[in-house]
Amino acid sequence: MDNGEINYRRFLDGDDEGMVELIRIYKDGLMLYLNGITGNIFLAEEIMEDTFFRLVTKKPKFSGRSSFKTWLYAIGRNTAIDSLRKRSRFSEKSIDEYNDLAGEESIEQEYLIQEQKILLHKALRKLNPDYRQVLYLVFFENFSNSETAKIMHKSKRQVENLLYRAKQSLKSELEKEGFKYEVI
Numbered sequence: 001m002d003n004g005e006i007n008y009r010r011f012l013d014g015d016d017e018g019m020v021e022l023i024r025i026y027k028d029g030l031m032l033y034l035n036g037i038t039g040n041i042f043l044a045e046e047i048m049e050d051t052f053f054r055l056v057t058k059k060p061k062f063s064g065r066s067s068f069k070t071w072l073y074a075i076g077r078n079t080a081i082d083s084l085r086k087r088s089r090f091s092e093k094s095i096d097e098y099n100d101l102a103g104e105e106s107i108e109q110e111y112l113i114q115e116q117k118i119l120l121h122k123a124l125r126k127l128n129p130d131y132r133q134v135l136y137l138v139f140f141e142n143f144s145n146s147e148t149a150k151i152m153h154k155s156k157r158q159v160e161n162l163l164y165r166a167k168q169s170l171k172s173e174l175e176k177e178g179f180k181y182e183v184i
Contacts, residue, residue, distance in 0.1 A: 004068030012059060023052055026069065029141055030076050036136040037080045039125065047083050051076040070147040073137070077151055116179065123173035131166035138163060 003025065010018030027048060034051075035044035054060070054075060062071055124132055130152070137148045149159045 002068050004072065005062060005064070008055070008062055008068060019052070019056060022055070026072055027052070030073060033073060033136055033141060034076055034080050036124075036132045037077065037129065038084065043083070047080045048076065050083065051079045054079065066150050067147060070143065070150050073141075074151045074153075119177050119179060120174070123170055123177065126173050127166065127169050130162055131169055134159060134162045135166050135170065
């Protein structure tokens, strides 16, 4: 049993501190993952809250067929999809994200690194949403291909293919900007 599962069981047994611990452990990573789906950090935060609200109110059963984190991210993904469907009925406009640039006091090297991060995020935003998701889950959240497959409701082979195509697409986008990364 991992910490997430232990804390969720504590919550189900009536210890509210279990849910507090779950939120503390998973909120940031879940919100960043959801941002990759929605393209809007504020909406991602709202969906992250809705995900935990579902756990509190509906108390779904955790079967243990995957890690707790995989199960939680799958719930978050489903919540995001539901939310985006509802929102698409009202508006077709997308909200552009802004880039938080490093301050003037940063040294030149830090500035260049920040610029590279900005270009990387811009390139990621240009990718197919499935590509963004698979890259985020595997490289930022360190999920295995099997766990990523469960979260995305795909087979392991589909995830491997997606990952390959996503890396090629990202590399192509970065090369358009004049960047060449050694390991992508």
